Structures are given as C-alpha cells and as structure tokens.
Amino acid sequence: MLPALLTMIGLAAAAGVAAAFAARRSERDRNRLVEEIDALLPQTQCGRCTFAGCRPYAAALANGAADINQCPPGGHATAAALASLLGREAKPVDPRFGNVSTRPMVAWIDEGACIGCVKCIQACPVDAIVGASKFMHTVIAAHCTGCELCIPPCPVDCIVMRPAPT
Amino acid sequence: MARPGVRGGLRLNAHTERSTEHPLRPASPVESLVLPLDQHAGAAAVPLVKPGDRVLHGQPIAEPGGGISAWLHSPASGTVAAIEPRPAPHRMGAPTLSIVVANDKRDERYGAASPPRFEELSPQQLRDTIGRGGVVGLGGAVFPTATKLAGAADASGLRLLLNGAECEPYISCDDMLMRERARDIVFGARVLLHALAAQTCVIAIEDDTPQPAAALSAAIAEAHDDRIQLRLVATIYPAGGEKQLIATVFGVEVPTGGLPADVSTVCLNVGTVAAVAQWIRDARPLTSRIVTVTGDGVREQRNLDVPLGTPMAALIYDCGGYTGRMSRLIMGGSMMGQALPHDDLPVIKATNCIIAASPLDLQQRGPEMPCIRCGNCSAVCPAVLLPQQLHWYTQARDLQALETHGLLDCIECGCCDYVCPSQIPLAERFRDMKPALLEKLTADANADAARARFDARTARLDRIERERDAALAKKRQELTKKS
Numbered sequence: 008m009l010p011a012l013l014t015m016i017g018l019a020a021a022a023g024v025a026a027a028f029a030a031r032r033s034e035r036d037r038n039r040l041v042e043e044i045d046a047l048l049p050q051t052q053c054g055r056c057t058f059a060g061c062r063p064y065a066a067a068l069a070n071g072a073a074d075i076n077q078c079p080p081g082g083h084a085t086a087a088a089l090a091s092l093l094g095r096e097a098k099p100v101d102p103r104f105g106n107v108s109t110r111p112m113v114a115w116i117d118e119g120a121c122i123g124c125v126k127c128i129q130a131c132p133v134d135a136i137v138g139a140s141k142f143m144h145t146v147i148a149a150h151c152t153g154c155e156l157c158i159p160p161c162p163v164d165c166i167v168m169r170p171a172p173t
Numbered sequence: 174m175a176r177p178g179v180r181g182g183l184r185l186n187a188h189t190e191r192s193t194e195h196p197l198r199p200a201s202p203v204e205s206l207v208l209p210l211d212q213h214a215g216a217a218a219v220p221l222v223k224p225g226d227r228v229l230h231g232q233p234i235a236e237p238g239g240g241i242s243a244w245l246h247s248p249a250s251g252t253v254a255a256i257e258p259r260p261a262p263h264r265m266g267a268p269t270l271s272i273v274v275a276n277d278k279r280d281e282r283y284g285a286a287s288p289p290r291f292e293e294l295s296p297q298q299l300r301d302t303i304g305r306g307g308v309v310g311l312g313g314a315v316f317p318t319a320t321k322l323a324g325a326a327d328a329s330g331l332r333l334l335l336n337g338a339e340c341e342p343y344i345s346c347d348d349m350l351m352r353e354r355a356r357d358i359v360f361g362a363r364v365l366l367h368a369l370a371a372q373t374c375v376i377a378i379e380d381d382t383p384q385p386a387a388a389l390s391a392a393i394a395e396a397h398d399d400r401i402q403l404r405l406v407a408t409i410y411p412a413g414g415e416k417q418l419i420a421t422v423f424g425v426e427v428p429t430g431g432l433p434a435d436v437s438t439v440c441l442n443v444g445t446v447a448a449v450a451q452w453i454r455d456a457r458p459l460t461s462r463i464v465t466v467t468g469d470g471v472r473e474q475r476n477l478d479v480p481l482g483t484p485m486a487a488l489i490y491d492c493g494g495y496t497g498r499m500s501r502l503i504m505g506g507s508m509m510g511q512a513l514p515h516d517d518l519p520v521i522k523a524t525n526c527i528i529a530a531s532p533l534d535l536q537q538r539g540p541e542m543p544c545i546r547c548g549n550c551s552a553v554c555p556a557v558l559l560p561q562q563l564h565w566y567t568q569a570r571d572l573q574a575l576e577t578h579g580l581l582d583c584i585e586c587g588c589c590d591y592v593c594p595s596q597i598p599l600a601e602r603f604r605d606m607k608p609a610l611l612e613k614l615t616a617d618a619n620a621d622a623a624r625a626r627f628d629a630r631t632a633r634l635d636r637i638e639r640e641r642d643a644a645l646a647k648k649r650q651e652l653t654k655k656s
Contacts, residue, residue, distance in 0.1 A: 050620040052627045060627060133626040152623050 040069045047088045051080040052132035053154030055105045060132060068093065079105035080153065111171040113151035114158070118143050120165035127157035127166060148172050181555040182409040183588050187381065189345035191474040192467040197353050199478045201491050202278050206248055206482030209261040209271045212521040213309040214316045215241030220272055226253045231458050232283035234272055243317040244307040247274055248460035248480035250281040262504050263523060266514040274482065287456045291364050296326065299368040306452030307459045312336060312442030313505065315523045318449065322368055325434035331371040334422060335362060337378035337385065337443040338406055338413035341506020344526040346463040347443050349476040351378065351385035355392035358443050361450035362401050369439060374401045376443070377422050381408040410508065411586040415440045417555050429582055464520055466492045470499030470529030479520050485527055486516040498531035507534065508587040542595040550589035550599060556582045560589040560599050567602050572613045580610055
C-alpha cells in the first residue's frame with residue numbers, strides 16, 4: 008500500500024514540475040512571438056485595431072484574440088507579413104477598422120486658433136506635440152505617426168491632417 | 174592576378190586616344206549662361222542677385238542654402254537676365270531654378286580680395302575659405318568640398334588621397350588636367366594638407382598613360398615637398414571609384430555605410446584639388462571646369478575648359494558639330510553616364526564628359542533573357558556583392574533580403590550588366606530599387622523611435638499614477654492617525 012502511494016505521489020510531483028517548466032517555456036516563446044509581431048507593426052499607436060496600441064494588438068494576435076487584418080496604417084503589406092509570420096490565410100485589411108491611406112499624413116495645428124488647452128498633448132501616444140497650458144501647441148512633424156488621436160479632443164477643432172513633409 | 178585589397182572589375186578600352194590628341198583650350202564664349210542653383214549635392218543655393226543686376230566674372234551670385242550646400246559664382250561678366258526654372262542635365266532635362274547670366278563678353282573680373290598666403294591661415298580658416306570658392310567634388314558627385322574637409326578634420330593620422338584615376342571609359346578630363354595643370358594639383362595638395370593638418374598625400378593615377386605621370390612627377394619634384402607621392406594603379410574599371418581606390422592604394426576597406434574618414438582618409442578628385450589651388454592662389458572661384466567632348470557622334474573629340482552654364486549644344490558646335498552617326502547624348506562616362514533628352518542643357522559642376530555616342534560607342538543590348546546563374550556578375554563586382562542574388566530579390570521586392578545582401582553597397586558601376594550573358598540591366602534595376610529600400614529603412618527607424626516614445630510615455634503615465642496613489646495613501650494614513 009505505502010510504496011504504491013509514494014510512487015503515485017512522486018509521479019504527480021514530477022509531472023507538476025514538468026508542467027511548470029513547460030508553462031514558463033511557453034510563456035517565453037509567447038513573449039518572443041509578441042516581439043516579432045510588434046516588429047512588423049507600424050507603431051502608429053492609433054488604436055484603430057480596437058486595442059490600446061501596437062503592442063497590445065500584438066499580444067492579442069499572439070493569443071489568437073485578434074485577426075491579422077485589423078491594422079489600416081500598416082496596410083495590406085503589414086497584413087500579408089502578419090499572415091506569413093503566423094501561418095494564417097492572407098487577406099486584405101478589413102475596412103471596418105479604417106481605410107488604408109495611400110500617403111503618410113501628419114497632424115498640423117492651426118497655431119492662430121490654438122487656445123493652449125493641452126488636451127491634444129495628453130492624447131498623443133508618442134509625445135509628438137509640444138506646448139504648455141495657455142501656450143500655443145505645435146506638432147513635431149518628424150515624430151508624428153499620423154494616428155489622428157489628437158483630433159477629437161481638440162475643443163476648437165484646430166487640428167487637421169496634412170501630407171507628411173518629405 | 175591577385176591584387177591586394179581589390180576584387181572584381183573589368184579591363185575596358187579607355188577610348189581616350191582621340192580626345193587627348195589636342196591640347197586643352199578654352200571653350201568659345203557664349204551669349205547666355207544658365208546656372209542651376211542645385212547643381213551641387215545638398216540644399217540648393219540661394220540667389221544673391223536679382224534680374225537686371227550687373228555681375229562680374231567671379232562674383233558670388235548665390236550663397237549656400239544651409240546645411241550641406243555651396244556658393245555659386247558668375248562665370249562671366251554681364252547682367253542677370255532671369256532667375257527662373259530651366260531644364261537641367263542632372264534632373265534628366267526637368268526644369269530647376271537657375272540664374273541666367275547674359276554674357277557681355279568683356280570678361281570683367283570681380284575684384285575679390287586676394288586671400289592671404291594659405292600657410293598663415295589656421296586649418297579651420299582655410300577650410301572655410303575653400304568653401305567660399307564654391308568648390309565641390311568635380312569627380313561627378315559634386316559634394317561640397319568644405320563640408321567634406323570639415324567632416325574629416327577631427328580624425329587623427331589623416332591621409333590625403335588625390336584621385337587621378339579616371340573612373341570610366343571615354344572620360345579624359347582628369348588626364349588632360351594632370352598633363353597641363355600638374356602644378357595646380359601639387360599646389361592644391363599642399364593647401365589641402367594644411368587644411369586637414371595631414372602629413373601624407375598620395376596622388377593615384379592609372380598606369381596606362383605616361384604623360385600625366387611625367388607631368389606630375391616633374392611638378393612634385395619642383396615643389397620639393399616630400400609629403401606628396403605619386404602612385405600608379407592598374408587600369409581596371411572601376412579603380413577610380415572612391416572606395417575601390419582607397420582599397421587599392423592603402424589596402425583598407427571603407428566600412429558599409431561609412432565614409433573614407435572612418436579609415437583616416439580624405440579622397441578628392443584631382444580636378445577639385447586644382448580648383449582649390451586656383452581659388453586659394455589666384456582668388457579665382459570655381460566658374461569653369463574641364464569637359465571631355467567625345468564619342469563617334471562629334472567631329473572633333475577633345476577637352477575644353479568650359480565656363481559653367483555653357484549650353485552643351487554650343488560645346489558640340491565648338492567641336493565641329495555632330496557627325497551623321499550621332500545617336501545619343503550622354504553626360505558622364507560610358508558605364509555610369511546618364512542619357513540626356515536633348516543638348517539644350519547647361520554644363521554644370523558635375524559635367525566631366527559629354528559623349529555624343531554613335532551606335533559604335535554603345536554596347537548593343539539584345540532582349541533581356543532569364544538569369545542562368547552563371548555567376549559572371551559576382552566575379553566582376555568590385556563591391557564583392559552577389560548581383561545574381563540581388564536580382565532575385567529585386568524581382569521579388571524582398572527589401573529585407575536586399576538589405577542583408579548589401580544593396581546599399583552597390584556603387585552602380587555597371588560591371589555586372591557588362592558581363593551578363595542574359596543582357597539583364599542589373600545596375601539599373603539596383604539603382605531603381607535603392608530609394609524603396611532607403612524608404613523602408615527610414616520607416617523602420619521611425620517606427621522604432623515611435624515605439625520607444627510610446628513605451629516611455631506609458632512608463633511615465635504609470636509612474637505618475639503610482640506616485641499619486643502613494644501620496645494619497647500616505648495622506649489617508651496620516652489623517653487616520655490624527656483622528
């Protein structure tokens with residue numbers, strides 16, 4: 008009786024340890040996969056994919072919680088690259104998440120109309136707007152990813168999207 | 174035959190016998206000179222004159238437009254007829270903003286204050302002075318010389334390499350310059366040694382023509398300057414490419430994406446050096462250059478000293494006009510030159526050679542056929558690339574693979590095209606693909622920067638929230654204690 012019991016307990020313990028290792032291992036693989044997916048994303052951080060940024064979208068893709076066609080800024084090239092990385096079927100970007108733009112755009116603040124409310128600065132995911140409370144704001148065009156997140160919060164509607172300077 | 178430091182290349186017929194038969198002579202003056210403001214690498218120059226102004230030969234007419242840019246001087250006396258877009262050879266005939274000078278043919282010179290003896294200036298002052306002469310690289314890249322010198326000046330143990338190895342077949346302007354103005358080159362070498370605080374200067378020339386070597390040896394001996402040496406290199410195209418010449422002469426390779434300064438070398442074309450000498454010694458800025466007019470499509474093949482802005486049509490007329498066999502006009506050499514749409518284009522600082530090519534001059538190309546993977550192209554590639562592989566990835570537009578296979582190291586010399594039995598225009602394909610790759614690399618770098626800023630912002634917002642929570646908790650604790 009006792010040897011049998013000890014054997015069973017020992018086997019259970021060994022299996023538990025192995026399972027814990029495997030879990031940690033797969034956790035590491037999953038993180039690596041998230042990194043690889045994130046490297047393919049355009050880093051616009053616009054959230055049009057319905058996630059809070061590029062890395063959260065990458066994590067959702069790795070979990071199988073999102074599809075590969077949810078990134079309009081990346082366009083069809085990104086969708087194709089994601090399909091090839093994840094071994095899924097290639098398909099074009101779903102227009103429900105937004106239109107694929109043909110040329111890069113950046114935000115531009117009409118400085119004459121800006122009232123210095125800092126709402127756009129708080130909304131900018133990549134710190135590309137400079138300014139201070141009650142002072143004029145401006146977009147650093149070279150740092151702007153064109154996410155358009157600064158447009159809705161502006162109370163005086165003084166931000167427009169313009170073609171990126173070349 | 175193994176040559177230290179260099180791989181690949183081709184032995185080509187130089188086609189310079191006829192253009193070097195006649196001595197150098199000035200081009201006949203023309204009525205109107207067109208000077209594109211963006212004829213140097215970097216930002217376009219900004220005009221200092223307005224239409225109707227009287228200008229003198231050598232007078233500054235445009236100043237550097239900020240960053241990398243260069244001065245521009247009037248190549249003749251006369252009046253500014255217009256400042257307007259005119260067709261330009263470096264834009265393949267597309268118009269670019271240019272100053273048009275109506276030549277009064279009186280050749281009145283601008284009384285520029287003669288600079289002091291160069292030995293009395295500090296290297297820094299001398300470099301700035303060189304910039305004000307409008308001197309840019311005359312080998313074809315037209316990079317502002319003062320910027321190049323300033324960028325290299327901090328390196329220790331600098332060596333100066335003067336490139337007298339004509340890069341391509343047909344071009345003989347440097348050959349002619351070395352025969353006729355060897356003293357200018359040696360004087361310029363001494364100026365540049367001072368400007369860079371360098372101690373050695375090698376003048377590298379090809380071993381196939383004895384006259385330039387003889388003229389330069391005599392000039393060096395006359396100068397009694399033992400810092401300057403002459404070095405003959407094998408005439409193998411593209412030995413005169415900057416990176417190739419550095420490898421041949423010093424046996425070191427310029428790293429990928431690097432500059433000659435990274436291997437303690439400054440490489441300048443001999444024409445540039447002669448221009449420096451004329452500016453520093455005689456206060457004559459760069460307003461003319463030697464141009465080879467050659468090819469079976471022109472009557473008299475020769476080298477001319479041409480004021481910048483002279484129309485190519487006038488130059489051809491000066492050389493007896495076209496022959497009946499003329500079929501295509503090329504600016505540059507036969508390997509890397511650009512076909513021009515017509516001859517109503519001005520000579521610019523980059524115009525080293527004009528080939529009026531007849532079918533005899535042009536390599537006959539058959540229809541393109543599939544790559545048979547013979548490997549001839551990789552055997553001749555002087556940048557030690559695998560053109561057949563690059564061709565593969567170019568067809569697939571695989572930018573990642575093109576980057577790892579070194580597309581950006583391609584110098585577009587055309588050796589691979591030349592030997593390709595399937596007549597694939599490889600160099601052209603590679604040239605066309607480079608902008609896409611550069612765009613991708615920029616986009617990748619921007620994405621990395623955006624990611625870093627996004628991560629930093631996320632971390633900052635987290636930290637602020639934690640700090641606020643901690644402060645609130647502390648306050649709550651204090652309040653509980655009191656009560």
